[in-house]
Every structure is written in structure tokens, then in C-alpha cells.
Amino acid sequence: MRDFRFLTPPTLPEALAMLADLGEDACVMAGGTALLLGMRQRMLSPDSVVSLHRLQALKGITVDPTQGLTIGALVRHADVARSPEVQRHYPMLADMAQRLANPQVRNRATIGGNLCYADPATDPPTCLIALDAEVTLVGPDGTRRLAMRDFAVDYYTTALEPGELLTTIHLPPPDTMRVGLYRRLLRTPAEHRPVASIALTLLRNGDLVSDARLVIGAATPAPQTMIRAQAFLEGRRLTPDTAAEAAALVAAEIAPLSDGRGDAAFRRQIAQVNTRRMLAELGGHDWRLE
Amino acid sequence: MTRHPISLTVNGEVITAEVRSAQLLSDFLRTELALTGTKRGCETGTCGACSVTMDGDVVKSCLCLAVQADGAVIETVEGLGTHDAPSALQRAFMEHGGLQCGYCTPGFLMVAKDLLSRNHDPDEAEIRAALSGNLCRCTGYQGIVDAIAAAAKELRHGH
Numbered sequence: 001m002r003d004f005r006f007l008t009p010p011t012l013p014e015a016l017a018m019l020a021d022l023g024e025d026a027c028v029m030a031g032g033t034a035l036l037l038g039m040r041q042r043m044l045s046p047d048s049v050v051s052l053h054r055l056q057a058l059k060g061i062t063v064d065p066t067q068g069l070t071i072g073a074l075v076r077h078a079d080v081a082r083s084p085e086v087q088r089h090y091p092m093l094a095d096m097a098q099r100l101a102n103p104q105v106r107n108r109a110t111i112g113g114n115l116c117y118a119d120p121a122t123d124p125p126t127c128l129i130a131l132d133a134e135v136t137l138v139g140p141d142g143t144r145r146l147a148m149r150d151f152a153v154d155y156y157t158t159a160l161e162p163g164e165l166l167t168t169i170h171l172p173p174p175d176t177m178r179v180g181l182y183r184r185l186l187r188t189p190a191e192h193r194p195v196a197s198i199a200l201t202l203l204r205n206g207d208l209v210s211d212a213r214l215v216i217g218a219a220t221p222a223p224q225t226m227i228r229a230q231a232f233l234e235g236r237r238l239t240p241d242t243a244a245e246a247a248a249l250v251a252a253e254i255a256p257l258s259d260g261r262g263d264a265a266f267r268r269q270i271a272q273v274n275t276r277r278m279l280a281e282l283g284g285h286d287w288r289l290e
Numbered sequence: 291m292t293r294h295p296i297s298l299t300v301n302g303e304v305i306t307a308e309v310r311s312a313q314l315l316s317d318f319l320r321t322e323l324a325l326t327g328t329k330r331g332c333e334t335g336t337c338g339a340c341s342v343t344m345d346g347d348v349v350k351s352c353l354c355l356a357v358q359a360d361g362a363v364i365e366t367v368e369g370l371g372t373h374d375a376p377s378a379l380q381r382a383f384m385e386h387g388g389l390q391c392g393y394c395t396p397g398f399l400m401v402a403k404d405l406l407s408r409n410h411d412p413d414e415a416e417i418r419a420a421l422s423g424n425l426c427r428c429t430g431y432q433g434i435v436d437a438i439a440a441a442a443k444e445l446r447h448g449h
Contacts, residue, residue: 006294006311006357033353036314037334049311053358078347102423103401104338107347108354192336192423 001040005048012055012138012167019163020140022048028165029053030074030113033105058112058167063089069171073112077101077124080111089174092201096127096182101192112166115148118156118222120257121193125152126217127182129225130199133171139164155221155257177203181278184218185270187261194218195262196270200278202233209233214246214275219256219267228253229275238283247276296360300325301369309356316340316351318359319366327367327396331425338424341397342366348404350423367396370403379403379441388437390428397424402438410446414439 007026009015019026027046029035030053038044052058058072063085071080080086080097087094100106100123114124115135125148133148140163148169151159160166180201184194196219202212212233217223229249236242256267280287293308300323307322316333319325319342331339333352340351343365371377379402382388389395398421405412405420412420417438418431426434 001312003310003312005292006355032355032358033335033350036353036355039312040333051358102338103404103420104341104348104350104423105335105353107344108349190422190425 001036001042002045004046007048007050008054009050009052010054012057012165015050015052015055015165016138016140016163018050019165022050024162026050028116030110030116031076031108032113033109034113034117034119052165061086065173067170068173069093071111071169071171073115073166073168074110075112076108076110077106077114078103081106090131090171092180092182092199093127093131093171096123096184099184100124105192111169115151115169116158116160116166118152118154118158120155120221121195121218121261123182123184123194123197123218126197126215126223127199128169128171129217129223130180130182130201130213130215131171132213133169135166136168136170137161137164138167145170149215149223149225152222157222175203179204179282181282183274183278185274193261196267196274198271198274198278200275200282202282205235207237208235209238210235214250216250216254216271216275219262219271220254221257224254226250226253226275233279238279238285240280240283240285240287243276243279243283243285243287246279247272250275294357294360296357298359298361299363301365307356311355311357313356314352315342315354315356315359315364318356319351319364325366325368329393329396331394331397336425337394338397338401339394341400341424343400343404346404346407348401365400365403367399370399378444379406379438382437382441382444383434386437386440387430387433389433390426390430394424394426394428398426398434402434402441405438406442406445410442412438412442 025047029049029051058074060072061083062070077097129149135151136145182199185196197217199215203210212230214226215223229246251272256264258264277287297306319328329339331337335353342351344362371380417435
């Protein structure tokens with residue numbers, strides 16, 4: 001890795017001014033676990049690295065009954081996983097954060113850094129889209145708020161404009177009627193990066209499903225919302241047959257990646273199988289018996 | 291290229307140094323401080339041989355710049371115990387065959403220390419989850435799991 005200017009702005013306005021000044025020659029560093037790998041492999045060779053670690057204002061987690069959950073971009077995955085408030089009100093998010101990557105990385109890597117790097121083989125974007133998350137972006141032209149699904153644009157590509165920083169992740173207030181499951185699939189238990197990840201949340205209206213969110217990531221260049229399966233589930237009972245039909249729609253709709261860790265056909269198959277199992281589980285059925 | 295002044299605490303000792311921006315914490319510990327207990331393995335964040343604790347949390351020192359450790363409190367395997375007075379955890383590794391070639395051992399000891407600082411009574415699944423970022427090429431995992439369970443028991447009973 002070659003040397004670079006290492007800059008540590010003490011405030012957000014100073015960080016933004018630095019980025020405006022440096023333009024494309026700078027990389028932003030949060031925890032640095034992913035960025036350093038990219039730099040060591042010479043995929044990235046920035047002249048300057050702007051480290052945000054002094055921006056204390058981006059390191060908090062707050063829960064408010066009307067505003068919902070607010071997570072600063074520099075909150076580490078371990079902090080999300082260990083937060084009693086997140087565990088209590090957003091168990092699906094805490095569970096995801098507790099299993100992402102490995103313990104040492106969870107102690108360094110941040111949720112904002114993860115979202116901005118947009119590596120497809122990761123967990124937070126898929127989970128956050130299914131939880132209706134939004135992100136706040138601050139840049140030279142002011143502040144804007146985007147749905148997470150619109151932020152995760154493509155393979156290693158986000159909606160961030162040059163000079164913009166992601167400052168905050170927002171989740172709506174907890175809805176006790178909504179149930180959810182997040183699942184990550186690994187090629188081997190020793191791997192840290194999922195080959196597919198599935199996030200599912202839905203409202204129960206008596207026996208019937210309403211307003212399902214079904215998002216699949218890691219298998220795809222960016223998380224993909226399974227629109228056909230979601231529409232199919234509306235108003236149905238979660239029977240084993242419903243689960244199988246919705247899973248077949250996932251197989252038809254998903255546009256998977258092919259890479260060294262798995263080809264598209266493999267990823268399509270594991271997405272289908274696991275979607276069926278998760279829906280069956282939420283319906284109270286043991287898929288092992290069917 | 292400019293060098294960056296840093297000040298950090300390593301195994302209880304305050305260190306000041308000037309480092310290149312691209313110097314990794316693992317490299318700084320080994321070459322500048324001669325703390326070669328911290329191993330360089332894959333250097334891509336996979337194997338965990340370079341694990342140290344930073345402000346009480348175990349991290350991979352190959353995924354961290356030395357400049358990022360400015361102001362931090364670092365503990366390496368050298369801080370755990372000595373040859374004549376090993377820690378309970380180190381003794382347990384010896385007694386339960388928690389090492390074969392020994393190259394991965396410092397990393398495993400540091401994640402085990404992190405685990406036991408948060409969880410005094412981990413079950414086997416929790417121990418294995420804590421070890422998920424570390425590789426042992428000798429595949430001596432069972433001995434490592436047994437050693438950590440035994441150390442937890444000993445620490446609970448307060449020897």
C-alpha cells in the first residue's frame with residue numbers, strides 16, 4: 001500500500017469542506033476494514049484519506065417512540081448488536097449485526113461505512129431495506145433523505161454524489177404487529193461473506209399476510225425487492241403451498257450474480273429454497289416435515 | 291511523505307512514535323515495538339492471527355492503520371502473561387492442547403480474552419461464534435474450545 005495524506009477533520013462541516021476541496025483524489029474512511037483491503041490490493045490508490053473517526057456526533061443510537069430508531073453512520077456493528085434498545089425494539093436488526101462478518105470486524109467496521117462501500121456480499125443493506133430504513137446524506141448542496149432501497153443502486157454503487165457523506169440511518173417506529181426474519185447463507189461455515197441473504201417482514205392480519213417485504217441481497221449486484229412475490233402474498237394465508245408458490249416467483253424474478261463464489265443458477269436455487277422455508281416458518285409450519 | 295505523530299498505550303506503557311500513513315498497526319507493533327507475538331498471517335482480515343484488543347475490543351491489527359490507533363489502549367498477547375507467570379487462559383491452552391504449531395495462538399488468546407471479559411459463562415456455541423474470525427491451520431479447534439471453557443470455569447471460581 002502506498003502512502004497517502006491522512007486527514008482527520010474534527011467536525012462534519014470541515015469534513016465536507018475537505019472533500020469538496022480534494023475531489024476524486026480522496027477516499028472517505030469510517031472503520032477502514034473494507035477500504036484498507038481495497039487499498040492493499042491496489043484497487044484503490046487515493047492521494048488522501050479523510051478519516052471521520054473524530055466526528056463524535058455520528059456515533060450515537062437513539063430510539064424514540066415517534067421518530068423511531070436513529071443510528072449514526074459511525075456506529076460499529078458490535079454497538080448495533082449490543083444495544084439493548086435495538087435488541088428490544090428491532091430484534092431482526094440486532095440479530096443481523098451480531099452475525100455479520102466476524103467479531104473482530106464487527107468491533108471496527110461501521111454501519112455507515114458498510115452502506116457506502118456497497119459491497120454486495122454483505123448483510124446490512126438487505127436487512128435495512130426490508131425494515132423500511134432511510135438514510136440522511138449531507139453534501140455541499142445541503143441535506144437530503146433517501147429510502148435505503150434508492151440508496152443501494154448497483155454493484156459497489158450508491159446514490160452518493162461526489163462530496164456527499166452519509167450521516168444517519170433511520171428506521172420507522174417499531175411496529176409490534178410486524179414480524180420478520182433475516183437469513184444469511186454461507187458456502188461454508190468458515191466464510192464471513194454471505195452468498196445470499198434474505199430479509200422478510202410482514203404484517204399479520206389475523207391469519208392473512210399483508211404488506212410483505214421480501215428483499216434478497218448478496219446473491220444480486222444490489223439488494224433486490226421481490227415485487228411479484230410480495231404482491232402474491234398479499235391477503236393470503238401462510239400455508240406450505242403459499243410459501244412454495246411465492247418462492248417459485250422469487251426464482252423467476254431474481255437476477256442473480258455469477259462470480260467465483262457461486263453461479264447464478266446456484267444462487268437462484270438457494271434463494272428459492274430459503275424463501276420457501278422462511279415463509280413456512282413464519283406460518284408456523286416445519287418445512288423439515290414436508 | 292509526512293510522518294504522523296501518534297501516542298498510544300501498549301500493554302500499559304505509553305508509546306509515542308512517528309509513523310507512515312500506510313503503516314498497518316500489525317506492522318507497527320512487530321517492527322517498531324518488537325512485539326512479535328502478534329502474527330502476520332493472511333493480512334487480508336481472514337485468519338485472525340494478528341488479533342489485539344483496542345480500547346477493550348478485539349480487532350484485527352492488519353485491518354487497522356497505526357495512525358488509527360492514535361490515542362488508543364492496545365493490548366497484545368505479550369500483555370496477557372509471562373513465561374513464568376502465564377495467565378489462567380494461557381495455562382488452560384497448555385493443559386487442554388489448545389495449540390499445535392502455535393502460530394495462530396496469540397490471535398485465539400486475544401479473542402478468548404475479549405469473550406471472557408463480556409461473558410463469564412459462555413456455552414460451546416458462544417465460544418465457537420467468538421472464534422469465527424480466527425483460523426487454525428492445524429485444525430486444533432476442539433482443544434481451543436475446551437481450553438476456553440476450562441479457563442472460563444477457573445476464572446468464575448476465582449483461583
